Amino acid sequence: MRFGGRRPSPLAPDPDLIRTLAQLLVENGLTEIEYAVGDRLIRVSRGAPAAAAVTAPTAAPAPPLPGAGASGPVIDPGAVTAPMVGTAYLAPQPGTPTFVRLGETVAAGQPLLIIEAMKVLNEIRAPRAGRIAQILVEDAQPVEYGAVLMLIE
Amino acid sequence: MFEKVLIANRGEIALRIHRACREMGIKTVAVHSTADAGAMNVRLADETVCIGPPPARDSYLNVAAILSAATITGADAVHPGLGFLAENADFAAAVEEHGFVFIGPAPEHIRLMGDKVAAKAAAARLGIPTVPGSSGAVRDPAAAQTAAAALGYPILIKAAAGGGGRGMKVARDRAELAHMLPIAQNEAVSFFGRGEVYLEHYLDRPRHIEVQILGDGQGGVVHLGERDCSLQRSHQKVLEETPSPALNAEERGRIGALAVGAMRTLGYRSAGTLEFLYQDGEFFFIEMNTRLQVEHTISEMVSGVDIVREQLRIADGAPLGYRQAEIRLSGHAIECRINAEDPVSFRPSPGRVTDYHAPGGLGVRVDSALYQGCTVPPYYDSLISKLVIHGKTRNECLMRLRRALEEYVIGGIETTIPLHQRLIDAPEFIDGNYDTHWLERFVGRRG
Numbered sequence: 001m002r003f004g005g006r007r008p009s010p011l012a013p014d015p016d017l018i019r020t021l022a023q024l025l026v027e028n029g030l031t032e033i034e035y036a037v038g039d040r041l042i043r044v045s046r047g048a049p050a051a052a053a054v055t056a057p058t059a060a061p062a063p064p065l066p067g068a069g070a071s072g073p074v075i076d077p078g079a080v081t082a083p084m085v086g087t088a089y090l091a092p093q094p095g096t097p098t099f100v101r102l103g104e105t106v107a108a109g110q111p112l113l114i115i116e117a118m119k120v121l122n123e124i125r126a127p128r129a130g131r132i133a134q135i136l137v138e139d140a141q142p143v144e145y146g147a148v149l150m151l152i153e
Numbered sequence: 154m155f156e157k158v159l160i161a162n163r164g165e166i167a168l169r170i171h172r173a174c175r176e177m178g179i180k181t182v183a184v185h186s187t188a189d190a191g192a193m194n195v196r197l198a199d200e201t202v203c204i205g206p207p208p209a210r211d212s213y214l215n216v217a218a219i220l221s222a223a224t225i226t227g228a229d230a231v232h233p234g235l236g237f238l239a240e241n242a243d244f245a246a247a248v249e250e251h252g253f254v255f256i257g258p259a260p261e262h263i264r265l266m267g268d269k270v271a272a273k274a275a276a277a278r279l280g281i282p283t284v285p286g287s288s289g290a291v292r293d294p295a296a297a298q299t300a301a302a303a304l305g306y307p308i309l310i311k312a313a314a315g316g317g318g319r320g321m322k323v324a325r326d327r328a329e330l331a332h333m334l335p336i337a338q339n340e341a342v343s344f345f346g347r348g349e350v351y352l353e354h355y356l357d358r359p360r361h362i363e364v365q366i367l368g369d370g371q372g373g374v375v376h377l378g379e380r381d382c383s384l385q386r387s388h389q390k391v392l393e394e395t396p397s398p399a400l401n402a403e404e405r406g407r408i409g410a411l412a413v414g415a416m417r418t419l420g421y422r423s424a425g426t427l428e429f430l431y432q433d434g435e436f437f438f439i440e441m442n443t444r445l446q447v448e449h450t451i452s453e454m455v456s457g458v459d460i461v462r463e464q465l466r467i468a469d470g471a472p473l474g475y476r477q478a479e480i481r482l483s484g485h486a487i488e489c490r491i492n493a494e495d496p497v498s499f500r501p502s503p504g505r506v507t508d509y510h511a512p513g514g515l516g517v518r519v520d521s522a523l524y525q526g527c528t529v530p531p532y533y534d535s536l537i538s539k540l541v542i543h544g545k546t547r548n549e550c551l552m553r554l555r556r557a558l559e560e561y562v563i564g565g566i567e568t569t570i571p572l573h574q575r576l577i578d579a580p581e582f583i584d585g586n587y588d589t590h591w592l593e594r595f596v597g598r599r600g
Contacts, residue, residue, distance in 0.1 A: 002201045085204050085221040117221040142225030144203040145218065146187060 001144040018044060080127060080150040082143045086117030090139045098139075100150075104132050112150055115143065126152060154469050155179050155229040155254070160194070161219050162234025165539060166445070167194035168522045170232050173461035182226045184219055186212035188530040193522040200226050207532045213237045216244055220251050230254035230468060232461075236534065239444040240267055256468040258423045258443045259370070266441040276438040279415035284356070284430065284437040290349035294331040300352050301330055309355035310337040314345035323355050356437070358588040359430035360399050361385065364412040365452040367463050370422030373473035376409040377452040377460075378482045384576070384592045386499070391569075391592060392576065393448040394487045395455055398547065398585025399431065408436050413477065423467055424449070424460050430589075447490065447536065450520060454486035454543040484543055485550040489558070489573045491521075491538040493529045496571040503531035508564030512557040516543040516550075529566055537568070547585070551577060572596070 021044040025033050032045035075081060090098040090113050099111050106112070106126045115122045130152040137149050159182040160170045171181045171194055183198030188207035195201050202222040205212030212218065214237055223231055231248045233239040239257065242264035248255040266272045273283050287300040290313055301308045310333055312320030322337045324330040334350070342348040360383040368374040381397035382390045396405065412427045426446050429436040449460045458480070493502045509525040521538035529537055540557060544550030558574050579595060581587050
């Protein structure tokens, strides 16, 4: 989704930072290292399919490359995606605590957030049990179909 | 004027509407399915919202998703384009109930013209000639022969519950009618469960002539001349031209004035098209399309009027601001519909466009959302490009069309460009001597 005429600006990779992380990886015999600053996250891994994955958390899935077919981008199996266009709310009502918090463990089927579409509140439930690793939407943020809302580990 | 318009469509027509908006300084919102995330109209839009998975019923026909997208982007108005929800009166009403402007006709006019029987009755009330028919069902040969004598042979026997060309029989004279009537009645029972049939005068070599009109809903109505859309295959238009090679100035003026008068009486707002069958100097109303049409481009080329811009102005409440006498139609224009299809078998040919080069030069317009490396998804209509040519005369237009088709490169998928090349070399086409049945016979020939 793109709003306000702004083009999506993918998180510019910082080559020096990635190089430093890669060195740390090798020096310490690790297979994967994650480095987050604010809402930006860089993951560097060895042996895994992705050598250096850069994600922009609040962005919708990147448009598929031309010719990538209609299957759309590959989504993390723990991703909770928006089943409809609408406005996301993290709390059941204004001023009440959010359904879930970052790091909290949730059961499958537990309510995570609400998407309001056509004045109807649609509860979005956890597709599986796990820990809320990331919350990628803000309260009252518009979301499009397929947008990744949360990640469950 | 609107600040932001949501375009509820895809492909070339979404891009066409985007162009009109941008020229008026209006921001655009593209809604798209996951299959169209990389489409050119989406890439160019100011804002984009993915509204659903590839099947149209879950995305481009998903009223709730489209209205939600309009809400979250703060759009002022919704342009439905053509196809999908463009002639859905309930959608038009829902758009307005949610506080957006629907860029199109009043919902009641969409509803009226969407019902074929009601539309024909309305046309007759508005003084538009319709195909002469029996006033009700005919039951026995004697009654049929009386009715047929009044209508004139040949006679078409149609099932009252029919549609899609089924349950129709042609009778050339009295004897054939007596023979065909019980057969048609039996077929009507077996196809539709009801045996009622009625009679219509049968046009055996009609042309499809349609009149483009613009109304402001405030008394202002003009027409932009006619389009000849007789070249059809399986009821799909293939190539359209204006002016029609078959009409003379008197006929052109007569049908135009008739259409304008009827639309003024109706109080019609926005762009619309009245479709007629034409044979032996007479016009018979078939239906009215209450929306922008694919082939609106050729009327734009000869009139210089941007029809989508006019739709936007009218939806914003502006009067037309010009009269019929100020509409000047000049030269000749032809549109070739280029589909992602095998040019012989007409099998759809979706896939990745590996090479793309559009023709250019004076009098050449290409309305297409294709680009090199884009993918034509398999889920939607196969129309991928409209090659629109303008020339001072029909001959100049044909020569220019020939060279533009030679220039056009669309690699990686099959297209109907070779069909158009074969078609414009046919003597009947060059002479303008064709009816609605001609193209079916032509594509049946191998050449």
